[in-house]
Structures are given as C-alpha cells and as structure tokens.
Amino acid sequence: MASLSEEVLLVVKKVRQKKQDGTLYLMAERIAWGPEGKDRFTVSHSYSDIRCQKISPDGKAKVQLQLVLHTGESTTFHFANESTSRKDWEAAKELLQQLLPKFKKKANKELEEKNKMLQEDPVLFQLYKDLVVSQVISAEEFWANRLGGINNGESAACENKQEVGISGAFLADIRPQTDGCNGLRYNLTADIIESIFRTYPAVKQKYKENVPHNLTEKEFWTRFFQSHYFHRDRISTGTQDIFSECARQDEKGLKSLVTQGVKNPMVDLLSLEDKTLDEGYGISSALPSTSHASRTVKESSNFAIIKRFNHHSAMVLAAGSRKRDVPADQASETSSTDGNSRDSDFFQPPLKKVKLQEAIEYEDLQQENRPKTVALNLKKSDRYAHGPVPLQSQQYTTSQDIINSVNYIKHEMSNYKPNLTQVLSSAAASSAIAALSPGGVLMQQVAQQAINQMVPTEIQAELKHLYVAAGELLRHFWTCFPVNTAFLEEKVTKMKSNLERFQITKLRPFQEKIQRQYLSTNLTGHLECMLQAAYSKFHIWQTRRMMRKT
Amino acid sequence: MHGENTQLHAERPQPICRMVFYTFISSEGEISLLVVVVDVNPIWWGQHAQSEPEFTLSKCLDAVMVMGNAHMAMTRTNQLAVIAAHCQDSHFLYPSKRLKGNDDTSSSRDGKYELLSVTNNLIAEEIRDIMSKTELTGNSTDTLLAGSLAKALCYINRISKEVGVAQEIKSRILVIKAADDCALQYMNFMNVIFAAQKQNILIDACVLDSDSGLLQQACDITGGLYLKIPQKVALAQYLLWVFLPDSEQRSLLVLPPPAHVDYRAACFCHRTLIEIGYVCSVCLSIFCNFSPICTTCETAFKIQLPQMVKPKKKKPKLPA
Numbered sequence: 001m002a003s004l005s006e007e008v009l010l011v012v013k014k015v016r017q018k019k020q021d022g023t024l025y026l027m028a029e030r031i032a033w034g035p036e037g038k039d040r041f042t043v044s045h046s047y048s049d050i051r052c053q054k055i056s057p058d059g060k061a062k063v064q065l066q067l068v069l070h071t072g073e074s075t076t077f078h079f080a081n082e083s084t085s086r087k088d089w090e091a092a093k094e095l096l097q098q099l100l101p102k103f104k105k106k107a108n109k110e111l112e113e114k115n116k117m118l119q120e121d122p123v124l125f126q127l128y129k130d131l132v133v134s135q136v137i138s139a140e141e142f143w144a145n146r147l148g149g150i151n152n153g154e155s156a157a158c159e160n161k162q163e164v165g166i167s168g169a170f171l172a173d174i175r176p177q178t179d180g181c182n183g184l185r186y187n188l189t190a191d192i193i194e195s196i197f198r199t200y201p202a203v204k205q206k207y208k209e210n211v212p213h214n215l216t217e218k219e220f221w222t223r224f225f226q227s228h229y230f231h232r233d234r235i236s237t238g239t240q241d242i243f244s245e246c247a248r249q250d251e252k253g254l255k256s257l258v259t260q261g262v263k264n265p266m267v268d269l270l271s272l273e274d275k276t277l278d279e280g281y282g283i284s285s286a287l288p289s290t291s292h293a294s295r296t297v298k299e300s301s302n303f304a305i306i307k308r309f310n311h312h313s314a315m316v317l318a319a320g321s322r323k324r325d326v327p328a329d330q331a332s333e334t335s336s337t338d339g340n341s342r343d344s345d346f347f348q349p350p351l352k353k354v355k356l357q358e359a360i361e362y363e364d365l366q367q368e369n370r371p372k373t374v375a376l377n378l379k380k381s382d383r384y385a386h387g388p389v390p391l392q393s394q395q396y397t398t399s400q401d402i403i404n405s406v407n408y409i410k411h412e413m414s415n416y417k418p419n420l421t422q423v424l425s426s427a428a429a430s431s432a433i434a435a436l437s438p439g440g441v442l443m444q445q446v447a448q449q450a451i452n453q454m455v456p457t458e459i460q461a462e463l464k465h466l467y468v469a470a471g472e473l474l475r476h477f478w479t480c481f482p483v484n485t486a487f488l489e490e491k492v493t494k495m496k497s498n499l500e501r502f503q504i505t506k507l508r509p510f511q512e513k514i515q516r517q518y519l520s521t522n523l524t525g526h527l528e529c530m531l532q533a534a535y536s537k538f539h540i541w542q543t544r545r546m547m548r549k550t
Numbered sequence: 551m552h553g554e555n556t557q558l559h560a561e562r563p564q565p566i567c568r569m570v571f572y573t574f575i576s577s578e579g580e581i582s583l584l585v586v587v588v589d590v591n592p593i594w595w596g597q598h599a600q601s602e603p604e605f606t607l608s609k610c611l612d613a614v615m616v617m618g619n620a621h622m623a624m625t626r627t628n629q630l631a632v633i634a635a636h637c638q639d640s641h642f643l644y645p646s647k648r649l650k651g652n653d654d655t656s657s658s659r660d661g662k663y664e665l666l667s668v669t670n671n672l673i674a675e676e677i678r679d680i681m682s683k684t685e686l687t688g689n690s691t692d693t694l695l696a697g698s699l700a701k702a703l704c705y706i707n708r709i710s711k712e713v714g715v716a717q718e719i720k721s722r723i724l725v726i727k728a729a730d731d732c733a734l735q736y737m738n739f740m741n742v743i744f745a746a747q748k749q750n751i752l753i754d755a756c757v758l759d760s761d762s763g764l765l766q767q768a769c770d771i772t773g774g775l776y777l778k779i780p781q782k783v784a785l786a787q788y789l790l791w792v793f794l795p796d797s798e799q800r801s802l803l804v805l806p807p808p809a810h811v812d813y814r815a816a817c818f819c820h821r822t823l824i825e826i827g828y829v830c831s832v833c834l835s836i837f838c839n840f841s842p843i844c845t846t847c848e849t850a851f852k853i854q855l856p857q858m859v860k861p862k863k864k865k866p867k868l869p870a
Contacts, residue, residue, distance in 0.1 A: 388815030405596025432784035
C-alpha cells in the first residue's frame, strides 16, 4: 500500500481499469490505481516511467486517459463516474501535465534507444549475444562507439527545423458554429492566435496592452470578433471600439503600400484597370463617374471588401517573409514589403537596371570562362597503334620459309573437296569428350567451385557469426594503435585477452565440430590468420615498450 | 525434326545425338545467327601442315562445315555465315556472291538437305578461289582478324535490320584462331569488342595454337567462351560440344569454366606488364616511372613529394 510519507495529490473514485472498478490515486511521485474494496495497488507507475499521456477526444462518450510508458506498454483508465467524470478527468489530466515534465529522465531514453537498435538489427543483436552475453567484452565497450551517433544526430535535426508559414485562410478556418441560441461560437487554437499575431502586429500590440490588465483573454477575443474591424464591411468606425485604431492604422498601411508600388520595375500595375461594361453595353453615353459620392452602395462595399482582401494578403505575405522571433518592436522591422513599416526604399534605380540586364542577356550565349586546359599535341602517336599490349617474342620466319609455306598451302587447297564423313575418328572424339567431362583436363576448376554446396548451411551461418564477432573484436583491437595514452594501453591489453578468450571459447569448439563431421576443407584458416596477425602486432608493441622502459 | 535428317544421322559420327536435345528447348521463331571467322593465314597453315600432316587446313574447314551444318539443321530459322580471315583481306565464304548465279550445281548427289549441300559447295569453292589468289607482298604476315570481326559485326547488323523489328535475332561470333596475335591491331580489336558488347553479341574463341590475350579479353567482356584446344584433330568434337549451343542453352550445360584473364596493361616505354603505373591525364598513355614530361604529348607535370618528417632529437638524460 502507499507509504504514509507519500503525499496524495488527487483521489478519483470510480475509475475503471481493465473493466474493474477502482480508485485512482495521484501521489507526489507516482500514479497508482487500486481495485474497489481492496487495499493494495494493482497498478503503480512512477512518473519517470511514463513517457506521455493520451486523452480521448472531447466528443466521445467514454472519458479515458491512457498512460504510455517508456517500455512501450500502456495502461488505460476509464472515468466512469456519471456526474463528475468530465471534471475528474480534467483534473487528473491537468495534474499529470504539470507533474510529468518534472520527472522525465534522459537516461531512460538511452536505454530505449539501445533496445530499439538491438531489435531493429538482427546482426547487431547476434553480435551482442555473442560478445556481451558470453562475457567476452563488457557492455560499455560494446556501446561505446555505437551510441555517439544518436545524440549528435538529434541536435543537428533540431537546428534545421523549417519555419512554419501562415495559411492564407486562417481567419476563414475559424468557422463559427451556431450555439443554438442566436450566438456564435468561435474555436480558437493556439496556432490561430499565433497566426493572427504574426499577420496583424497591431492586434498583437493591443493584446499586450489590454491583457491581462483590462480584459481577460476571453473578453479580448470576444471583443475582437464582435468589432467591426473583423467584419467584412468596416464602414462604420465607432470610437468606443479598441480596434478602431487598428482599422485606421491598417488604412494608413494600405495607402503607404500603394504608394510604394511594386518592386519589379518591369511590372506596370497602373495599366491594369477594371473596365466594366455599364448599362447599355458601352454604347449608351452614360458619363463615367469617378467621384466617391456617385458610387452606389453596392459598389462601395465591393471596394471595401476588395481593399480588405488586398490588405490581408499583403499582411500574410509580409508576415511570412519576416524572420521569426524578432522582438516585438515594430519600428525595428526593416522589411519594406510591410505596409505598416516606415522604410524608404533606396534600391529602386539599380533594381531596374538589374532587371533589364537579366532580360536582354542570356547566360549560355556569353563567352565561357572554363578553366584553362592543355591542348593535345601528340608526338609519338604510333604508340597507340599497339596500345598497352606487352611485347611478345616474335617468331621470325625467313622469306624462303614463307614462300614455301604459301606454295604448299596453295597446292593443298587447289584440290580441296569437303570430305565430311571422315572428319573425326572415334578415338579422337572420345578423348575430347573425356577432356571435357567433369574431372577432365579442361574442367579442373569446376570441381573446386562447389564448396558452398559441400558445407551445410548451419555451419555456414555459424561461420558468418564467428566472422562478425571476430571482426568486431579485431576492430576494437586495431583502433587502439598507435598507442598514445594510458587508456589505450589498458584497452589494447584487454583486447588481446579478449581475443584469446574468443579463440578459446568460440573458435576451438567450432573447429572441433567441423573436424568431427569430416569436412576436409579449411574453413577457419583465414580467421586464425587474422588473429595471429593481431597477436604478433601486440607482441611487437610489447617488446618495444619494454625496450623503451629499460 | 525434319524427315531429311534421318539420312543425316547415317553419315554423322556419334556425338551428333546431342543435337536432338537442343532442338526441343530452343524458343519458337527466334532467329539465331552464327558467324564463324576462320583464320586461314596461309603462312601459318603452310608451316604447320608440313610439321603436322594429319591436321591441315582442309581438315579444319571440314570441321567448320560440320558445325555449320549442325547449326543450320537444328532449327529452320538458324542462319550461318562464314568469313575467312586472310593476311591480305577478309572474305565471305558463305553467303557469297556466287549464290545468285548458278542453280544447277545445287542438286546434291547423296540426298542431303539442300541448303546444307549448297552451303558446303559454296564454302569449298570460295576457299579454293581465295587460296589460289594468294599473293605474297612480304610486308604483312599477320592475319587481319580485327577486320574480319568488323565485317562480321556489319553483317550481323545488316541481317538484324533486314529481319525487321518484330523478329528477335540472337547472334554470336565464333573465332577459330591459328596464327599469333598482331599487336598493331589492338585499337581496332578493342573497338570491335566494345561494339559487340553494346550489341549483345557474344564472341567465342577456339584457339588452336598459342593463347591470345586479345581474344581472352574479348570473350570475357562479351560473355563468350574461350577455349584452347589440346588436340587439334578433335576440333569437330570441341566445336560441337562447346560452341554449338547458344547462350541460353549454355547455362544448362556443364562447360569449361572461364579462365582468369590478365588485364594488366603494358607501359608505353618498355612494353612490360605493370600493376601500378602513371597515366598522363592529357593523352592517357601509361608509364611505369614518373617523368616530369610525358614523352607522347610533351605536357609538363609537377608532382608533390611526401613531406619528410625530421626525427626528433632525444633530450640527453641529466646525470643524477
């Protein structure tokens, strides 16, 4: 049962686990559950063992809390109290959320990593079994070289995290739900709040000013959504709204954005115009009106919406290109794409020049600046005629010989008639067949190639394991050289004794085993050779050390 | 198998019974083209005929004819070509230009499959013709093997185009080599080898006298078989056993294993085989020793010598 010194932080009755009713206890250092009526805890986990907690989504009838441990197993608790299940569940969840981060230990993580590595790589697992379990080398040595990569890899990954951009539709995604009684319910998540702050720094400023002094967060957001600032029309600007200033600022920003113009001097926005055909399809002589007053109500609201859309897009783009984690000082922002910043662009004339140059020059038509090469100037090109072929002793024939041979062959072939029935004598044929059959003169190598068919597969597998284990030990041994420090000296001596132990405990029994099976092939010759090389190196090193000391 | 071949069996010696096995496993409609390049260097043959009278050029050609007949008789769609590599030129023995001429000589007297008798007669006529026209120039005593191989490749290319896209054609070249290698043909030889490799044409080699490094490389690169025959009199048997089956069938048979090829290059200055050498990056000529100027293309080189480590002076021990 719980020791008396343990402080119980929360008790939740009627919590089911594995279809059994019971009580959940949250203590200072562990979470425990005991079945109803019993004194003992059947389930107890200390917070350091718990990796994370999972909660069932809000809509589900069953209110559940799942604890996932470092070892991978999980325990589920079902809050079955009809009236207070939700409250209990929330309380438990909050408490766990506060307590778990305190107890997270890094050491468990390493153990997890080791286990994962062993499970994923069967060769490594076999090596571990061969070397550590049979006590040829210790576990620290085994993991010494392998775990270094893990910790380094993680930190590198964290540095290259990409920044998350802002979705252009984040305001639309809020999607108000009707509450049932003429109200609207807006669902705000931390992401959306962050997007709003990033896009509209004015709103962020207002938030900082008012929360938590004047308004609670909930009130602030309620006001935000209620204000005309948020709504599409934005025609009336009532002064009691805290957001009316934002609206004025936005207008100013939009105006400055328009005066700034587009950076690319090739793009002429002014030539674009909304040309709508008025009544009469352009034929009737209605005067085009440009004054604000003669605009219809519908037109002006269209204008307002379009203006708002433009402003919103400009703010989203500006927020995306702004660097993250800049201290909230608007004046220090130097991005000139943001309508609200006061920056003058010094860069327009050279930019135009650059753009023009880009348009008229093609890179591949320019003169190439390749590195200087040496021209090929062959003096003795007849060397290529024979190429890298070695000189072979020529058989010299005298011209008389040549004449004789040619005459002889001419004479022979002048009366040539194919005699296909006397091509081959049976004696010659059978000797040729004998030479070509396995074991014959020409087929000597074929017999030797079948060694992998002569050795049974278990022996082959065992030999492979031996090679892997021996390779690992030899790698540790050879990396000790050159022996510079005292640590390496110790290690090299230890490795030599490990190698000897390996030879005695693993290699000798294997050799005896294959000898018993009358396998004449020498399978372990190479392994012995490698071990001998290591021993001789050690011996040389030791004698040199002795000589240096004396 | 066709009815005519029963008569064939009567005149052939025993090893032909293996032919029946091959026919059942060849695929339908696939054309297999065999080009035999025979080295008919008159100087070599003349010399060897005098020392070994039981194996002469006539016997060699008889063996080649037997193999050619066997190849053509195996499947209707098999095709054959024979090229004679001389020291003056290379000549097609079959199919030859005489084919289009006279039809009366095609009637065979012993009831043989007509195609075979026509082939044999043509080959005999052509070789007689070539040998009678041999003239001595004195300069070249080497067989023009690279040229014959190039002709063979061109012929294969032509036949592949004639046959059309739908028809599959598999070709291979068999070289029967007598005289020694000619080092001057090295470049052409290597070009031929790589062209054959690109076209998936096997080059097999049956060597009668001395080992040829170039042909060993050719067989290794293209995937063919290289064999140096211990007994020249049994040439027909070796040809039928080893070189008659095509590449698909060879995987099912136990044939002599491929020999180890010596790919070492010879340096340009001494023509000796080296394992490690220096290559000029401009002209790619190989040298055994470093020299600051390449002798082939006269480019100058600089090479950094490894730093010499000065031995540390030991401090003298202070007397106690």
